[in-house]
Amino acid sequence: MSDANPEETSSLVPAGESRLSNLPGGLAARGLALASDLLSRPIPMLEPGEVHCLRGHGDCVVSVAISPDGRYGASGSWDRTVRVWELAGGAELARFEGHADRVASVSFSADGRRVLTGSWDGTARLWDWEKNAEVTRFFEGEGGMVHAVALSPDGRVAACGGGKPYFVLRNVLTGEELRTCPLPIGPVRSLRFSPDGKYLLSGSGQVVVSGAGRDNGTLCLWEVESGQRLWGRADATEPVLSVAFSSDGELAFSSTGWPSRSRLNVTSVWEVGTGTELHRHEAHRQPLFSGRFLPGSRNLLLVGRDRLLRLWDPAEAREIRRFEGHQDAVYSVAVSYDGRYALTGSGDRTVRLWRLPQNS
Amino acid sequence: MDASDLLNPTPEERELSRLLGELAGLEEAVAERELRLNQLEVELHVFEVQYLEVVGKRYAELDTLLAQIADLEAGQHPDSAELLERAEEAWARAQESADALDAGRTHPVPGHRPPSDSLKKLFRQVARLIHPDLAEDEIAREKREVLMGAANRAYKSGDEEQLASILREWEESPEAVVGHGTASELLRAIRQVARMRDRIGTLDREIAALKESHLAHLRARVEAAETSGRDLLAEMAAELEPQLLEASARLDTLVKADGSP
Numbered sequence: 034m035s036d037a038n039p040e041e042t043s044s045l046v047p048a049g050e051s052r053l054s055n056l057p058g059g060l061a062a063r064g065l066a067l068a069s070d071l072l073s074r075p076i077p078m079l080e081p082g083e084v085h086c087l088r089g090h091g092d093c094v095v096s097v098a099i100s101p102d103g104r105y106g107a108s109g110s111w112d113r114t115v116r117v118w119e120l121a122g123g124a125e126l127a128r129f130e131g132h133a134d135r136v137a138s139v140s141f142s143a144d145g146r147r148v149l150t151g152s153w154d155g156t157a158r159l160w161d162w163e164k165n166a167e168v169t170r171f172f173e174g175e176g177g178m179v180h181a182v183a184l185s186p187d188g189r190v191a192a193c194g195g196g197k198p199y200f201v202l203r204n205v206l207t208g209e210e211l212r213t214c215p216l217p218i219g220p221v222r223s224l225r226f227s228p229d230g231k232y233l234l235s236g237s238g239q240v241v242v243s244g245a246g247r248d249n250g251t252l253c254l255w256e257v258e259s260g261q262r263l264w265g266r267a268d269a270t271e272p273v274l275s276v277a278f279s280s281d282g283e284l285a286f287s288s289t290g291w292p293s294r295s296r297l298n299v300t301s302v303w304e305v306g307t308g309t310e311l312h313r314h315e316a317h318r319q320p321l322f323s324g325r326f327l328p329g330s331r332n333l334l335l336v337g338r339d340r341l342l343r344l345w346d347p348a349e350a351r352e353i354r355r356f357e358g359h360q361d362a363v364y365s366v367a368v369s370y371d372g373r374y375a376l377t378g379s380g381d382r383t384v385r386l387w388r389l390p391q392n393s
Numbered sequence: 394m395d396a397s398d399l400l401n402p403t404p405e406e407r408e409l410s411r412l413l414g415e416l417a418g419l420e421e422a423v424a425e426r427e428l429r430l431n432q433l434e435v436e437l438h439v440f441e442v443q444y445l446e447v448v449g450k451r452y453a454e455l456d457t458l459l460a461q462i463a464d465l466e467a468g469q470h471p472d473s474a475e476l477l478e479r480a481e482e483a484w485a486r487a488q489e490s491a492d493a494l495d496a497g498r499t500h501p502v503p504g505h506r507p508p509s510d511s512l513k514k515l516f517r518q519v520a521r522l523i524h525p526d527l528a529e530d531e532i533a534r535e536k537r538e539v540l541m542g543a544a545n546r547a548y549k550s551g552d553e554e555q556l557a558s559i560l561r562e563w564e565e566s567p568e569a570v571v572g573h574g575t576a577s578e579l580l581r582a583i584r585q586v587a588r589m590r591d592r593i594g595t596l597d598r599e600i601a602a603l604k605e606s607h608l609a610h611l612r613a614r615v616e617a618a619e620t621s622g623r624d625l626l627a628e629m630a631a632e633l634e635p636q637l638l639e640a641s642a643r644l645d646t647l648v649k650a651d652g653s654p
Contacts, residue, residue: 056441056445056449056493056496056497056607056608059486059489060445060449060452060453060490060493060494061444061606061607061608061611062607063452064444064448064449064452064607064611064629065607065608065610065611065614067448067629067632067633068611068614068615068618068625068629069614071625071628071629071632072614072618072625
């Protein structure tokens with residue numbers, strides 16, 4: 034009798050070689066070979082590019098947003114609807130058909146379950162898309178279109194602006210007007226809260242058909258709590274169409290231009306603390322309609338009439354990468370919190386999700 | 394025997410007490426190794442069940458498809474001994490994979506909780522007392538082996554009560570009573586020390602073999618990948634999926650060409 038002990042090992046393991054050491058059919062050996070092969074490959078890096086083309090809108094998509102957790106996208110269109118998309122799979126999850134005119138602007142709540150929408154019908158509405166129910170309605174009866182809406186990062190304050198030369202800060206839950214912030218020139222084109230919710234950028238401006246050189250675009254920084262304007266620039270010759278904060282809140286972005294003509298299109302990066310213009314670029318031949326900073330970066334994502342999504346280094350005035358796919362002007366861009374994905378809305382009636390290159 | 398005898402032990406008595414001391418240390422070492430081996434087996438088995446469910450299942454499916462394909466191919470060329478042999482090999486492999494899957498599923502999954510300290514302590518106590526290598530002769534050895542097997546099972550299923558009752562049964566049995574006489578005790582102790590040393594060597598080899606096993610290496614890789622946020626088992630399953638689809642499509646084509654349902 035050998036020192037191998039049959040009874041002792043028979044409870045789990047047959048005599049001699051352990052059953053576990055090498056599964057029959059080479060199942061363990063084959064698995065080990067496959068695992069080693071998988072581990073020896075470079076870590077799967079997905080190629081940047083278009084992930085989904087989301088169809089369904091019947092007209093231009095002029096505003097898009099990504100929920101703070103990166104799971105959902107919202108799009109507002111001239112077809113008067115707002116849609117919510119599941120970004121991973123590209124499915125349309127909800128559709129809001131409450132607006133009586135073109136939808137101009139959309140913004141997600143902090144929990145991603147609500148979307149604030151602004152429309153040419155003169156209203157801004159808070160919409161619970163999971164329940165497909167309208168929660169609150171602002172601006173009703175004040176006249177003029179709503180062009181820009183924004184929800185503060187804590188979800189408590191809504192900013193709405195439109196045809197009039199002012200925008201309003203409201204308590205989201207009660208609809209109570211907190212502040213009215215007057216601007217030298219309307220209409221209000223773009224509103225963005227800073228990442229900490231303490232400040233707000235506004236972009237406004239009017240199109241002047243003749244008399245070039247007249248000041249008609251404004252960019253202002255506001256303190257949300259007091260409603261005070263901290264600094265402002267009112268010397269842009271074209272309307273300020275888009276404003277944005279960098280993720281650290283230190284930089285501001287603005288772009289001026291006009292959709293229908295190739296006039297002076299300027300993108301600028303500003304120091305938020307001082308209002309100093311750090312970078313200025315006038316060479317974009319086509320108007321840029323929207324821009325966002327990449328999270329954790331000083332580079333920008335830009336979209337415009339040239340149908341491109343551009344990754345742009347403003348310090349070097351250099352295009353890092355371009356993404357082609359849209360068949361018409363691109364009006365809006367949003368970026369996920371982690372900088373991995375961008376969402377764009379276009380005149381080709383589609384919303385597209387793009388995987389962005391990492392480490393840029 | 395007067396007091397001086399106690400104070401001045403004979404050389405045999407001194408040797409015996411030295412051997413008994415060594416034996417106690419060796420018993421402790423054996424029990425410790427038994428525990429480690431058991432622990433390793435339990436952990437590997439938990440991993441095995443998970444692995445078979447996610448990856449092994451797909452290998453088994455793939456092997457069955459490949460065997461069916463080889464079968465049909467052999468059927469198309471009845472004269473080819475090579476194809477026939479290949480089909481037989483494919484079936485043998487498919488059978489083995491299916492067996493592995495069954496074996497993994499039928500063995501009870503031990504509780505996922507780690508064994509309690511009291512269970513470990515009890516097992517160590519049992520292993521020290523009734524280890525078969527402490528037996529005097531073959532009959533006694535067999536009896537100890539049966540008990541040790543039962544103790545192993547009880548430990549693996551975490552059955553503390555069962556372990557305690559094995560211990561009680563042993564303590565009440567005549568085996569537990571040790572014979573007298575320095576000479577016979579000395580002889581017994583020498584034999585036991587030798588056996589225990591052998592046993593330690595065997596256990597060490599078994600533990601090393603288990604640690605060097607394919608399954609253990611696979612588990613180590615899966616766990617390492619997990620710490621860097623990768624689900625290696627899922628990646629493996631995803632890697633096999635296209636092969637399954639391809640084999641399945643190939644089989645469909647062959648079945649259609651074969652004209653039989």
